[in-house]
Amino acid sequence: MELDGRKVTILKAIIKTYLETGEPVGSRTISKYSDLKLSSATIRNEMSDLEEMGYIIQPHTSAGRIPSDKGYRFYVDQLMEEKDQEMNQVQELMIQRVDRLELVLKRLVQVLATNTNYAALISAPQYHQNKLKFIQLSRVDEDKLLLVLVLEGNIIKNSMLPVGSRLSEQDILNLNILLNSTLNGLAIDQINLSAISRMKEQAGINQDIVEAVLNRIAEAVRADAENFPIYTSGATNIFKYPELSDGDKASKLLSAFEEKEMLQELITDVNSQEESAGTGIQVYIGDEMPVQTMKDCSVVTANYVLGDGLRGTIGIIGPKRMDYDKVVSTLRNVMNQLDAAFNKPPDGGGS
Amino acid sequence: MELDGRKVTILKAIIKTYLETGEPVGSRTISKYSDLKLSSATIRNEMSDLEEMGYIIQPHTSAGRIPSDKGYRFYVDQLMEEKDQEMNQVQELMIQRVDRLELVLKRLVQVLATNTNYAALISAPQYHQNKLKFIQLSRVDEDKLLLVLVLEGNIIKNSMLPVGSRLSEQDILNLNILLNSTLNGLAIDQINLSAISRMKEQAGINQDIVEAVLNRIAEAVRADAENFPIYTSGATNIFKYPELSDGDKASKLLSAFEEKEMLQELITDVNSQEESAGTGIQVYIGDEMPVQTMKDCSVVTANYVLGDGLRGTIGIIGPKRMDYDKVVSTLRNVMNQLDAAFNKPPDGGGS
């Protein structure tokens, strides 16, 4: 069967109305609402076809129709094509230039959640391929060294290193010089065996310290990759959508938001299969979702880029009948503002 | 009217049964359940008295009685008195000695939540009266200095400091010496005007840097005091208690858990009026709660102390009919384990 122009119009009308009301939409409604001059009976026939083709579903006999995942998918794809639509006027976000990136992200995610009325999440930027910019060991205690790492993008990592107190100040100085001269400018995964053994050799008697430092570096990176911070807001917005708020579903969803592991998984997953390029905005509908817990939802994700190659992910999670149009354009908007705010003026971030 | 022995027995029986079932309890139930050999009619009379005295409430005519806040309070106070009861055998918590305090806390709060079936929260330890142990400025970029602070208890703070590039290495060295010699060993709020002006004088041309450093210190402390991290778990456990899970209440409670501000307020409040000493365990019931959002709940809080004078708060939040007995003893147990784990062996923590 053919998906001709009229069917498309009707399908769109159905989805649009359903997005607004959240209730199954019947033939009569469409007949009145759309600008096609057709009677409900005709619409009914078309709807019957659309159902056969799998774009819409009848929850039970003698109820209206609701869009299927396939239907949503079609709708969203259409939407993406007409991307030139005038930029939706979202309220100015007021990203002040705050010193701490963390605060910016927290505020941002709140704005997103309240603006859209869905749940929002944002992952702190990760320094995947990032380079070491500065390494320093300092004596803090009799028996402890403080290791400070600064990565490109001014991400700072600290770690305490217990040592015997036999190290002299000169030793520490030498180690610092050694570490910096060898590792500086290297990306984390460029630190290979040859570099390591070369360093150990030069460290002589203190090679255990070098080893410890390297371990800490690896550890810090790993911890960050598996356990990166995620900020969320508006998880309780799901109560605004009855189809999500019945006991069990709501509970599972919310605990996914509380224990962030699931979200981390989601983001990792999204990033791994990210090649749709374009604006970098992706939409997952229902079963397309990488994480099963959320198969009754839709997610719109976008990757943001901060000046120094730092990348993170923003996501909006809502019911399948979310206002994709608004969400996508809100996200675009936010990305632009983030871009404008961070990719121009100079500043430093704190840990 | 007098609260004689029999009334107490009956009151306790009522509360105990209500804690288990969550449903209003009637006279006949008590008559059978308790070991008093009394008919339901007699119990009814006593219950009528208890109601008049304000210890129990009738949700509606011809329903059983449920405890009032006053009733709960009485029950809990009794409980606290009989504290010598055998330590409830809680499953071994398995606090492994993990390097990162953060992870320990996250795990701990999860254990608490799953063990009790209520919502649990834990605040990261704060360094209220803590002393500066180490200060260091390092050049990281042409135009940026890295400020590293270490406080007693090995809490590390970083901040980036933009400066003109006119500083020589020698300048930085001098500043470091100045900062350390003046501030080292001082508690944060011991840094007073005289010390400040003395430092500025000695810094000469670089006094703007000194000022900036001091600002950052103040800022770091303030940010921590107003915005200290809180870890939560099991917020969705409230769905297990029907009296809390109806739409609006649940939503408000959960969003309090998501946006942590409310919880911070709660903890701050609890700490400020903490003088009940003893085991340091406090119970807030219903309207006694400092935070209005949670007036349908009860909270049990406890303060934990880590070796170096670091203090934080643990809280369990549940319905008014929570199993106070179990919760209190679980908390005691956890405190003991925390104590055993941290107040003995030496180790360092990371930021």
Next chain:
DNA sequence: ATTAGCACTCGTTATTGTTGAGTGCTAACA
């Protein structure tokens, strides 16, 4: 190809009656 008409389906809502747990009161009892 479109539409009007009609019988039919089925979730939703309101109505009604029934049940049973629980109460308060009174009168009898030890």
Next chain:
DNA sequence: TGTTAGCACTCAACAATAACGAGTGCTAAT
């Protein structure tokens, strides 16, 4: 005087029933 049995009464909860109405599919007329 404290305890108990008995009884009429209340009221939430439940189930059964009916009425409603939005919506469909089909057929026949346009």
